[in-house]
Amino acid sequence: MANEEYYELLDTITPQIQELMDAHRERRQHWYAHELVPWEQGRSFRTDPWDESQCTLSPEARTSLVLNLLTEDNLPYYHAEIESHSTKNEVLLEWNKLWTAEEGQHAIALRSYLLTTRNADPVELEDDRLATMSTGYHSGAPNPASLFAYTAVQELATRVSHRNAGKLADDEVAYEIMGRIATDENHHFMFYRGVITAMLKEAPSLVLPAIYGVMANFEMPGVGMPKYMRRAVQMAKAGVYNMRVHHDRVLLPLIRDWKIESLDGLSAKAQEVQEKIMAIPSLIDDQATTFERRYGVVNL
Numbered sequence: 001m002a003n004e005e006y007y008e009l010l011d012t013i014t015p016q017i018q019e020l021m022d023a024h025r026e027r028r029q030h031w032y033a034h035e036l037v038p039w040e041q042g043r044s045f046r047t048d049p050w051d052e053s054q055c056t057l058s059p060e061a062r063t064s065l066v067l068n069l070l071t072e073d074n075l076p077y078y079h080a081e082i083e084s085h086s087t088k089n090e091v092l093l094e095w096n097k098l099w100t101a102e103e104g105q106h107a108i109a110l111r112s113y114l115l116t117t118r119n120a121d122p123v124e125l126e127d128d129r130l131a132t133m134s135t136g137y138h139s140g141a142p143n144p145a146s147l148f149a150y151t152a153v154q155e156l157a158t159r160v161s162h163r164n165a166g167k168l169a170d171d172e173v174a175y176e177i178m179g180r181i182a183t184d185e186n187h188h189f190m191f192y193r194g195v196i197t198a199m200l201k202e203a204p205s206l207v208l209p210a211i212y213g214v215m216a217n218f219e220m221p222g223v224g225m226p227k228y229m230r231r232a233v234q235m236a237k238a239g240v241y242n243m244r245v246h247h248d249r250v251l252l253p254l255i256r257d258w259k260i261e262s263l264d265g266l267s268a269k270a271q272e273v274q275e276k277i278m279a280i281p282s283l284i285d286d287q288a289t290t291f292e293r294r295y296g297v298v299n300l
């Protein structure tokens, strides 16, 4: 079974995973959503029903915050997928619990903000949450190398998306909440990036195809959500997350951090994969240029 090699690799790098988790515990910042949410703005939805005229943020900012919230809501599925690939690895199982606990606060903070400030329709938000979560999500990663390459890309993408949504909101509280969340995502990103770095050091020819699979077909985990395409396009036009952002702030930094171009000792097949990975940024760059010609360049 080819996949067994990946699980053996995971066991081999367990000491490095432990170090990464220890470093994360040192680095992580504990924060409290209740200190940031503007509860003083909260009003009863029974006596004072929601109406769009109550919104203070632009439609693009609201869409970005709502889509990012629905992405956070799907946490049980991410937890389950990580657990399924952790098998009996105690260190990874421990990480998955810590990571899940930290992630849990993101939806709490974001939902509390949107409801107290009335920047989301509470009925639509709950209907969308229910639809999203009853659809479920699975990245489809066939092995732990694919999964952790995916989570590395995803955490970095989410970090940028949250930060940009906070900037677009043009509201001090939203900016602070999204900044806090983005900082958490950055720390998670550092963990998952480190897992792949350790895997690459041990078995580059095994890990490169996993990275290629993720980078060539990357999709945010929101694809199954209600009105996903319309919402994602709105966010792309506003510059929160689009191909330019993906190219500049996710793909290039990861290719550089993992030193993909200079990896050596590769099998002939892995060398081909290495070249294919190096060709991805220019493809994405072309797509970004086409999009910008059509909708203009936005820098948040």
Ligand SMILES: [Fe+2]
Pocket (backbone or CB within 6 Å): 072, 103, 106, 158, 181, 185
């Ligand atoms: Fe998160």
Ligand SMILES: [Fe+2]
Pocket (backbone or CB within 6 Å): 103, 155, 158, 184, 185, 188, 189
């Ligand atoms: Fe995260």
